[in-house]
Amino acid sequence: MEVKLQTARTLVGRLRGAAAVRDPGATAAAVADIRRASKDDPDVRGPLADAGAVPFLASQLTSTSMSAEDAAAALLNISLSAREQVMSTPGILDALSAAIHSSSSSSPSSSFEDQPNHAAQHAAAAVASLLCVDAYRPIIGAKIPLLSALVTLLRPGSRSTTTRATKDALKALFGVALYPLNRPALVELGCARALFALVVADGRSGIVEDATAVVAQVAGCAESVAAFAAVAGVRILVDLVDGAAATGRARENAASALLNLVMAGGESAVEEVLAVGGAEEAVRELAEDQGASARGKAKAEALLRALEDGAAAGNRRRREHRFADFLDGLVLSDPYFSSPASAATHDG
Template sequence: METMTAMEEKLHTARTLVGRLRGAAAAHDWSATADAVAEIRLATKSDPEIRAPLADAGAVPFLAAQLTSSSAATVDAAAALLNISISAREQLMSTPGLLDALTAALRSDSGAAHHAAATVHSLLCAEPHRAVVGARRPLLAALVALVSAAPTTRAVKDALKALFGVALHPPNRAVLVALGVVRPLFALVMVDGRAGVVEDATAVVAQVAGCAESLDAFRWINGIRILLDLLEPDAANTPRTRENAAAALLNLVVAGGDDAVAEVVAVGGAEDAVREFAEEATVSPRGKAKAEALLRALEEGGAAARRRDNNHRLADFLNGLVLSDPYISSPASASTHG
């Protein structure tokens, strides 16, 4: 008898694990089901090479089914799906009902929410998935609700990473604004002191700002003033947070046109704050480029307003800025969520 190859052994083990789960689920033996799910979770954590074979063996539908139940296996199932998603994103996305199951987990109080949010983020690492996920408004609403609830640092950070991935697809940004994402994002920026949360929140703000619908939402919560304050060197902000704030303002004026530029210019000291940030020696080259592009837009906006033909001259300038400045399409915050 020939000895099995290492991959054949992995697939055999995967089929055995899935077979136990299938049998326990068919027998409605919830204790055995929970044990089988826990075993799969442990396998996906300790052996990355078994993740894809588990997906090939049919583990995903059975694990997803646990997310919509109230069983004790929900957390283990969510964690196992997260691990499997790293190696088998396409198998997860092609599983009927998976996104609905993740939505249910995001809304649950079982402790599975942060695993579900991290799984969504993992799926969004594949660019073609962003439009598909963005079309699921209940899922997006669940992510927004998770950020609003701010239950644990891990859950909030995972939800922010998922929202960032969603917002990388431009058509999704207006949907997020309509779902009310702007207010909880700025709430995190203003009052949350947890490590990394403010950086991640401003990264999402920078992406969401890149749609025309964001201007009204920012206006209602004085968002432009908040972003300008974040540029200040003595505001106890990290370099990444300050750079994200500059990116958000730049994306806002590019997407919002002359109205957005006028809103920023109307804030006292706006141009001085941006200029000082751009001239700081410690600011990264990317941060400087964003600030300089923003400053040019503000200066052009002010000059166009004085010429009273800003509808055309400023629009032409902003269109040229998008075409000529690669940093606008490459937000600094992208490096926050590798």
């Protein structure tokens, strides 16, 4: 391991020296060498972090040269083996956020306008790697600019929206949404609209499955009921459960999303689902589909029970309201009930 550490120190020393004299060419070459080494030799990733590579790489993330892409890729590689060292670097999340934002919103006058910039893709993948650690999810979720940049990466029109970049952004958002308290922030940032736009309009391989997996997590907060309603999200999910043009995984994710929405949103969410024509039938078909996955069938069965319980509770509530209205009518119309004297008599 001493050899690996010496190699890492040499590579980082070259980068440190090039940065010190502000030599762009030498800096780019040093970053490229670190990227190559971290890709080819997993055993050198930890030593690179120990040797101080992460802060220097982070400083290159917003560079206009190719070193930004190489730096983001190197950080991704290092994070796979040394997440704690990467996460403990001051300003690392802000740097990753800036890389995603600057790459996904570059102006058309950029010299790279005809080429996708992979810095955002690698930075999003690095965030997803860090989110594998449960303890980092609330920390990353508190970085609103970072969440906003990831959501922006889902939208069309950016030169960073390659299939791989979209999938990496979805993977990162899935990790963020695994922590329940992060979900309202994602809803506030317009995540639901971006996700359902992908589900409806994107034909790239695996995107619908990944997007619905994120939808299923985001659905687990009360704020999603209104957000889903605003984009016909419940209708889209019911159509996926129906299965006419959906893969097995997409059907399973859609059922999971509806279940989480009903559990988090309560009676109002149940009403939203049942208001979609054929919703209950579609869910029952999935529950009884012998070709569906065991998980998909279990989600559908749980959703059916939740819908039935929610509908029953709603009916009870409506009966209680009608009875309360009836009593209110008696109080207003019967002088005995409405008389202060009768009340005093009863007190005695």
